[in-house]
Amino acid sequence: MSNYLIGDYIRDTRLRRGYTQEQLSFGICTTASLSRIETGAQAPGKHILDALMERLGIGDKIFDVLVSKEDMVIFDKIQDVTRSIAAGEEGTQQLQENIHGLEQLMEKKHQNNLYMQYLTFAKGILKKRNGGSFEEIMEMFMSAIHMTLPNFDGVTPNGNNLLTFHEIAIIDNIAILYAKQKMMKEALGLGYWLKEYMEKTFIDGKEKAARYPMILYNLCNWLGNLERYEESEQVAETGVNFCIEYGNMVAFPRLLFNKGCALASLGKREEAVKIFQQTAAIFLATRQERMARMTVELCKEHYDIDVELYL
Numbered sequence: 001m002s003n004y005l006i007g008d009y010i011r012d013t014r015l016r017r018g019y020t021q022e023q024l025s026f027g028i029c030t031t032a033s034l035s036r037i038e039t040g041a042q043a044p045g046k047h048i049l050d051a052l053m054e055r056l057g058i059g060d061k062i063f064d065v066l067v068s069k070e071d072m073v074i075f076d077k078i079q080d081v082t083r084s085i086a087a088g089e090e091g092t093q094q095l096q097e098n099i100h101g102l103e104q105l106m107e108k109k110h111q112n113n114l115y116m117q118y119l120t121f122a123k124g125i126l127k128k129r130n131g132g133s134f135e136e137i138m139e140m141f142m143s144a145i146h147m148t149l150p151n152f153d154g155v156t157p158n159g160n161n162l163l164t165f166h167e168i169a170i171i172d173n174i175a176i177l178y179a180k181q182k183m184m185k186e187a188l189g190l191g192y193w194l195k196e197y198m199e200k201t202f203i204d205g206k207e208k209a210a211r212y213p214m215i216l217y218n219l220c221n222w223l224g225n226l227e228r229y230e231e232s233e234q235v236a237e238t239g240v241n242f243c244i245e246y247g248n249m250v251a252f253p254r255l256l257f258n259k260g261c262a263l264a265s266l267g268k269r270e271e272a273v274k275i276f277q278q279t280a281a282i283f284l285a286t287r288q289e290r291m292a293r294m295t296v297e298l299c300k301e302h303y304d305i306d307v308e309l310y311l
Helices: 003-017 021-025 031-039 046-055 069-086 088-107 113-129 134-145 165-180 184-200 205-225 229-246 251-265 269-285 289-303
Strands: none
Touching (some): 021 031, 046 113, 046 165, 069 113, 113 165, 134 165, 184 205, 205 229, 251 289, 269 289
16 A cells, blocks of 8 residues: 555544544654654654554554565564563573574664564563562663653553554553562552553453453452452453453453352352352363362362362
8 A cells, every 4th residue: 555545544534533643643653753654754664663553543554555575573482582572481591592683683773762662571581480579670661662652651641652562561561560579559450450441441452352352350459469359350241241342251251260269258158159160160161170179178268169070
């Protein structure tokens, strides 16, 4: 497609969402650059285009742009890093190798904030998996987020900021880091900010289906730890209904389990038993036998509830 059509689409979508050029471009490119992109006078690079689209809430890459071979190789390596992060602890060795590979690629090319932001974030994840201190990991996460949101203090939500998917992931991990340090006020503040952002801002259905339930899952756990069981049950119910609507079968049983925990803690034992039984059955149906057995053990240990497994 022509550069004009790309710019036209960005401009029209931005105006429909009610965003200013300053909001959309902040930390990604200058307002003047965005203006030139929107008028077709400047072709955006792939990393710039993807970031602008994400802030507009669009996950699917619906436009093709001319991409250098170096940019494409870096993009592919970033996908490798993302898969290693998603693999959890089992992907730690692969994550380290992929980060090293990404660093080598970026040494050969002029660095930009968006690539550096993701690399720094990935290094923070690796540091966390390797037992780094709270201070070390937080420094990396804050360094990453400051590349595009320099005014973010790590605590105070800013409802005026539009967020890319990478920015959402970094803020979410900062909140998780706070929770592990028992800094629950800070964790909940960021968690509720992301929850509200995902609910009120237009975000591509595929991306929202993947990210929103896990934000709710974290909130449920934190509220439960603070014995705010009614809130935890409400958040879990929101997540369960969302997962049913959007078909997220990874988060669905986990949020269902959280709902059961809240109900049991509120003394609603009969309802909780039904929920726990459903949770175990769903884990088994989705071939997650380890999680099903863990459900049984936790129910017995914390609530003295016996859940049957039909293997």
